[in-house]
Amino acid sequence: MPGLDEGTPLFVQIAEQLADDIVDGQLAEGTRVPSTNELAAFYRINPATAAKGINMLVDDGVLEKRRGIGMFVALGAREQLLATRRKLFAEQYVDPMVAEASRLGIDSDALVSLIRETSLSNGGKTR
């Protein structure tokens, strides 16, 4: 199966991959997303599972149904997803990183400068 993993329910993975594409800008706001059947064929999954993933995003207001034409990326979807992900960022990335750092005896000053270095070498902005 292309690109899906064991750990998360399939329909959640379908929703997450679509959300990733929206955040990355590969699925721009206002464009049509693949239909349930197209997703089912591509991932080789039951169409009901694909529909469940899509409906998750519809419920969140990220996708909108246009009757008879299909499913589209809602206006403001990217900003909304970004806001949600920023909220989860500390919990999902910072907390485990800080926990591992303290396990390894890296104090917070050292951790901060490590982050700066990595960010610099990736061409990111520090300030």
Place this chain on the structure above:
Amino acid sequence: MTPTISVGELTRRYRDQAALDNVSLTVEPGTVTGLLGRNGAGKTTLLRIITGLEFPTDGVVKVFGAAPAENDAVLRRMVFVREEQSYPDFRVGHAIRVASWFYPNWNAELAQQLLADFELPLDRRMRRLSRGMRSAVGIVIGLAARAELTLFDEPYAGLDAVARQLFYDRLLADFVEHPRTIVLSTHLIDEVADLLEHVVMLDHGRVVLDPPADEIHGTGMTVSGPAIAVEEFVAGRPVWHRQRIASRASAVVPGPLDAAAQARARALRLSLEPLSLQQLLVHASGIAEEKVSA
């Protein structure tokens, strides 16, 4: 809506051996159901009763709302592809033509396509086909029949992994275009897991699991990490399986785990991983015990 299949408190005994023991389940129209279990779990017996080939010792079976046995109106709406089905010694093309007379929704175009996909020689006699090719003929008939209820019982004896993938792909593609009720009995669980909307797991003639496929997730969890932490986490829980190597251990426990348990596992630096459907089957008897004690 009337369920396509409804089975109530079904028991089938052979002498003093119960092949099916108080089985109840329903299959909704337009779904793909996986009938999963080890060999001898009762899958074939259940399908034979559903298709009217066999009678229950006790209990009720309804297909499209009516008893299937000797009921032509019901039987014409279904196709049953059996494991190692035997055919009269026709040529392949003739066997397909004969099948086309039986099924009201038969689609000749799809049959032609599938015969080509599986590279079946139309003028070869059935007896001269390899086992895999004979299985492929069954698959062609099962799909081209486009019956409202399509039942496959381990339809792929002798088919290699590539041919099985072809079967799953064609099944899914045609199901999407022409939704119908499909029941797929198999022990190759991980191969079909993603195709299923509904899972029925049998063990020793009993239903041990019968949820929508989405909800299976987390029915069993593997907890692994430092042995001491694993022991602390599983204390007071049923444990289906334990493993230990040096200072590390893993244990399989029933799920789903609530948020508190997950947080506790994180605090103990344990990793949690849900069991796959195939792994769940390995623990089927554990699941059965769980249900009895619950």
